[in-house]
Amino acid sequence: MTAASGSAEPDPPRARGRGTPSSSGVLRLPVQGPIALQAADFDAVIEVAMNSVADRWEETVGDGLLRDKLTPALAMLATAVRREAASDGIPSPIPVLVPARRMLDLFRQSFLEHLSASDGTPEPVQLLRILAGIERVQDRIDRDAAHRFASRLAGPDGLELVVEVAHDLRSPLTSILFLAETLHQARSGPINNVQERQLGLIYSAAFGLTSLANDVIELARGGDRLVDQQPLAFSITEVMEAVHDIVRPIAEEKGLKLRWSSNGSDSRSGQPGALSRVLLNLATNALKYTDDGHVEISAKQVTRTRMEFAVSDTGRGLPAEALPSLFESFTHRYKPGEYTFSSSGLGLTICRRLVSAMGGELEVASSAETGTRFHFVLELPDATGR
Known part of the structure; x- marks a missing residue:
């Protein structure tokens, strides 16, 4: 249907096939044939753009969203854009579907492409109003999504949501670890010194994130599985060397x-x-959080069966006001960069829980002059039986 005549005519043939990326990497939807419109026929372009998104949704996005849900959601977005563009102060509902933001992005792209392919001349002021309306709808979608996410976090299933996110992180991180290790060991061909250092940093970062994801899952479920139920025989040297090798790229990168x-x-x-x-x-x-000097990891025998472990640094030290809440989960920093640990506090919470489960107590000594030292003593019998 052309907006100029108002008479029903067959829609022009629509190109089939997936959208193609532009030189900038933005996915472009196939554009229908030119439509005849006058300067004020933006409603016609909006309808054509929405129909184009609906027709090509499965081919360009492919998320399995059924047409009976897609079409009303797109119509709701079109109405919201028109209302925001009109600035009549009457807010229009927006879809609560997860891909609403993706729908709006594709609509914006399709709208501009169909507008440029039309025979009419866009009226600048009205065009700016519509584009501004799209931006305001986008802001509403973002705020609504954030509100729903926060509401679910605060609800009875909030803990499970955190666990789900952590689970989703573990699979890609495990793949990164495997690929980084494969490349680092030159299984895919020789690497130079710079590449070796870079791969070490990638591995260290991915390993740290994997450990955090594991810790979040375990902490959310009570922490009963944080420690093996039965003691195992192990080598302290092997443990120390393994930790040293994982964090060494970070030290080398910082010159520590x-x-x-x-x-x-x-x-x-x-x-x-x-x-x-x-x-x-x-x-x-x-x-x-150490900029100059060194970091030392140590294990010292205290008695025949007891070992003291410590990690000390020459960093900036911990502020006195942070110490009382240092081991609490989700404790925010007073100022950026002021804490020795993440603003969530999960790292130290996990460390303290682990040390406690092993029968020890995690302690800290810190000053601006000497840096920070975390230490704990564990009962570790000699595995040789001597």
């Missing part, structure tokens, strides 16, 4: 010295997985 030391009997009985996670978390954050 990274040291580790151990004395006493090396073969012990305990929870090596939990111990590694604590030392890795503490060492990673010490490196993150």
Whole structure:
């Protein structure tokens, strides 16, 4: 139907096939044939653009959204855009579907492309109003999505939502770890020193995120699985070397010295997985907030069966006002960069819970002059039985 004559005529043939990316990488929908319109026929362009999005949705997006849900949602968006453009102060409902933002993005693109392909001359003021209306609808969609997400977090299933997000993060992060390790070991061909350092940084970052995702899941479910139920025989040297190797690229990138030391009997009985996670978390954050000097990871025999572990740095130190709430989850920083740990506080919460589960207590000493030292003592019998 052409807006100029108002008479019913067959729609022009529509090109089939998927949308194609432009030189800028933006997905472009196939444009229908030119339509005859006058300067004020923006409603006709809106309708054609929405129909184009509906016709090509499955081909360009392919999320399985059924037509009986897609068409009303697009009509609702079109009405909302018209109302916002008219600035009549009467808000129009917007769809609550997850892909509403994607619909609006495709509509904006289709609207502009059909407008440029039309025979009429757009009236500048009205065009600006419509584009501004699209932006206001987009803002409403974003605010609505944020509100719904916050409401679900505060609801009875909020904890499960956090767990779902953490689960979704683990699969791609595991793939990144595998690929980075494969490249780092030159299985796909030789690499130079710069590439080796860069791959080490990628691995360290992905490993840290994977550990965080695992910690969130375990903490959300009570933390009962944080520590192996039965003690295992392990080598303290192997634990220390593994932690050192993972965080070494971070130290090299910042020009910091990274040291580790151990004395006493090396073969012990305990929870090596939990111990590694604590030392890795503490060492990673010490490196993150140390600009000059060194970070040291140490294991010292206190008695025949007890070992003290410590991570110390020459960083800026912790502010005195932060210490009382240092081990609390979701504690925000007073000022950017002031804490030695993330603003969520999850890192230290997990560390303390792990150390407690292993029978120890995580303690901290800090000053602006000497830096920060986290330490704990664990009962780790000699695995050789001596």
